[in-house]
Amino acid sequence: MDLSSINPILLIASIMISATPILLAAIGEMVVEKAGVLNLGVEGMMITGAVVGFATAVSTGSPTLGFAAAALASAVLSLSFGVLTQMLLSNQVATGLGLTLVGLGLSALIGKPYEGMKSPTMSKLDIPILGDIPVLGPMLFSHDPMVYFSLFLVLAVWGFLKFTRAGLILRAVGESHDAAHALGYKVIRIRMMAIFFGGACAGLGGAYLSLVRVPQWTEGMTAGAGWIALAIVVFASWRAERILIGAYLFGGVTVLQLNLQAAGARVPVEILSMSPYLITILVLVIISARGAHGAPASLGRPFHASR
Amino acid sequence: MNRRTLLSTAAALSLISATGALAASHGDKLKVGFIYVGPIGDGGWTFEHDKGRLAVEAEFGDKVETVYQESVPEGADAERAITQMALSGANLIFTTSFGYMDPTINVAAKFPDVKFEHATGFKRADNVGVYSARFYEGRAIQGHIAGKMTKTNKIGYIASFPIPEVIRGINSAYIHAKKANPAVEFSVIWAYTWFDPAKESDAARALIENGADVILQHTDSTAPQAAAQEAGNVITFGQASDMSEYAPMPRVSSIIDNWSPYYIARVQAVMDGTWASDDTWDGIGSGMVGIGEISDAVPADVKAEALALKDSIASGDYHPFTGPLNKQDGSVWLAEGETAPDGDLLGLNFYVEGLTGDIPN
Structure with missing residues (x-):
């Protein structure tokens, strides 16, 4: 075994890239769940974002526009989920699963002409001074802007939920929609906004896959990343800072196991391959065993003002 | 006979005639089903099988009806999908991935009148035939080019599952890379997926990042090509499909699976009533394995050598597994001049001497 061929600088840089799509999708979904809505359509919104982002970037030549279009498209798609579950009171689980199926089908349809094309790549940020630091520079400060945006988003969501009045109201809606309603807050409107935000984040995550991480459009390319994002929300017990840890841990183990294989580590491949999932399940079990779930009390429950 | 029985008899009669008409319409049209492991848009494996399906439609026109299901997971769910297809009246079903082997055999036992063709497997029944292509012949040519082209002497191989088909490919590529350049090393990553672009x-x-400047892949999407292109100075080979959108660099050549002639022949055999379960394993010679154009990124002399190798394999003069070859543990597999029998190749579960690492079980 020759582990010296693994370059820690490149490894950590890869981990950051690998974790970003699920980080974006998971932080969005967390806000949705904090408002008391369970949207299982993350996978569908991600792949829609992936295809719309790719298509826009190819036709306009601008990855930034691609990301914006992806966020918008997935957010609009998520609104259909919002209308069905919040206004027409359909079952959230079934509707969310439906959204995933719709997203997968729709993206295949939209993406047909874009197969095999190449997207304009997003240039890496050239951060002065920080980027010149010997080891840390190439490791942490030479990524594309979306990596930093995702980190900023985690910070913003954390601050929003912890320190702002609006964040408090959002949490109140998620904990007890009846109490929030009695206090005069517009439960449905707040939830719709949360769903919209969640959709936009999932779209960005998907577009990161098709524009930066892979970068190309292939049908079904999210390959379950949306479900991982959902698991990470539970893993993080609905806390923004733990979402970051969860996404980086998952991304880290995924990339590390591939690097260990490439370096010829004498560890059974089966164990390496299942390790990301294994560790996720393990942490989920530990969290459940401790009993501190932290799930919003109204999560997944339908709300109607007359009840 | 009162009115009620009269009515129900009439209803039953019309129902019978309706089903009769349905059966008749099935009678003139052969329904051919395809089960795919990935989406058609993968640009690789499934894409090529679907080209075969379209070729069948083009060849027989109104005489056939084709149906397909994409992204069917290997394992228990496959049995459901195949059963569904058989129940819907398909006369001939192609199941196009190794992992559908046992599900195909199980479903075939329940539908003795339906004919099944399983790709890349080795289990047969009276109504189950198997077919595959000798991809290892193409791998030999890739290995040669890879060995000649590598500057770091490190060749990366993205493998899917540890099955004989994949192991044959690794061995064949390694043997010929080693012949071209005795200093090469292979590092193999088992991805445990046929299709997951991000992975x-x-x-x-x-x-x-571990130093490889040639990437061979045995997974189905074009994602490794894109990654190699981004890295620059890394060469790749199209897998299953030409992947020419990545030519001339990083994709310098490819293995193309050409299933169309086989699918057309088998559909014809069912129509003629001559279909019988058999075992087809064709290679470059018959055209089932095609070698995509070798791009200008490859030096002319290397290209000429690769084409000569292709010709000698096609004509049968040269077998990619020709002794002396030892197994990884150093024991003798093939003596000088001996070629590997098909039986050995079909069940291949060991690396040849020189490859490092273990094959997962």
């Missing part, structure tokens, strides 16, 4: 891309990156 394939990560695997390609991991190999490149």
Whole structure:
């Protein structure tokens, strides 16, 4: 075994890239769940974002526009989920699963002409001074802007939920929609906004896959990343800072196991391959065993003002 | 006979005639089903099988009806999908991935009148035939080019599952890379998936970061090509499909699966009533394995050698597994001049001497 061929600088840089799509999708979904809505359509919104982002970037030549279009498209798609579950009171689980199926089908349809094309790549940020630091520079400060945006988003969501009045109201809606309603807050409107935000984040995550991480459009390319994002929300017990840890841990183990294989580590491949999932399940079990779930009390429950 | 029985008899009669008409319409049209492991848009394996399906439609026109299901997971769910297809009246069903082997055999036992063709497997029944292509012949040519082209002497290989088909490919590529350049080393990553662009891309990156400047893939998407292109100075080969959108660099050549002639022949055999379960394993010679154009990124002399190798394999003069070859543990597999029997190749579960690492079980 020759582990010296693994370059820690490149490894950590890869981990950051690998974790970003699920980080974006998971932080969005967390806000949705904090408002008391369970949207299982993350996978569908991600792949829609992936295809719309790719298509826009190819036709306009601008990855930034691609990301914006992806966020918008997935957010609009998520609104259909919002209308069905919040206004027409359909079952959230079934509707969310439906959204995933719709997203997968729709993206295949939209993406047909874009197969095999190449997207304009997003240039890496050239951060002065920080980027010149010997080891840390190439490791942490030479990524594309979306990596930093995702980190900023985690910070913003954390601050929003912890320190702002609006964040408090959002949490109140998620904990007890009846109490929030009695206090005069517009439960449905707040939830719709949360769903919209969640959709936009999932779209960005998907577009990161098709524009930066892979970068190309292939049908079904999210390959379950949306479900991982959902698991990470539970893993993080609905806390923004733990979402970051969860996404980086998952991304880290995924990339590390591939690097260990490439370096010829004498560890059974089966164990390496299942390790990301294994560790996720393990942490989920530990969290459940401790009993501190932290799930919003109204999560997944339908709300109607007359009840 | 009162009115009620009269009515129900009439209803039953019309129902019978309706089903009769349905059966008749099935009678003139042969229904051919395809089960795919990935989406058609994967640009690789499934894409090529679907080209075969379209060729069948083009060849027989109104005489056939084709149906397909994409992204069917290997394992228990496959049995459901195949059963569904058989129940819907398909006369001939192609199941196009190794993992459908047992499900195909199980479903075939329940539908003795339906004919099944399973790709890349080795289990047969009276109504189950198997077919595959000798991809290892193409791998030999890739290995030669890879050995000649590598500057770091490190070749990365993204493998899918540890099955004989994949192991044959690794061995064949290694043997010929080693012949071309005795200093080469292979690092193999088992991705445990046929299709997951993000993972394939990560695997390609991991190999490149570990020093590989040639990436061979046995997974189905074009993601490793994109990763190699981004890295620059890394060459790849199209897998299953030409992947020419990545030519001339990083994709310098490819293995193309050409299923169309086989699918057309088998559909014809069912129509003629001559279909019988058999075992087809064709290679470059018959055209089932095609070698995509070798791009200008390959030096002319290397290209000429690769084409000569292709011709000698096609004509049968040369077998990619020709002794002396030892197994990884150093024991003798093939003596000088001996070629590997098909039986050995079909069940191949060991690396040849020189490859490092273990094959997972």
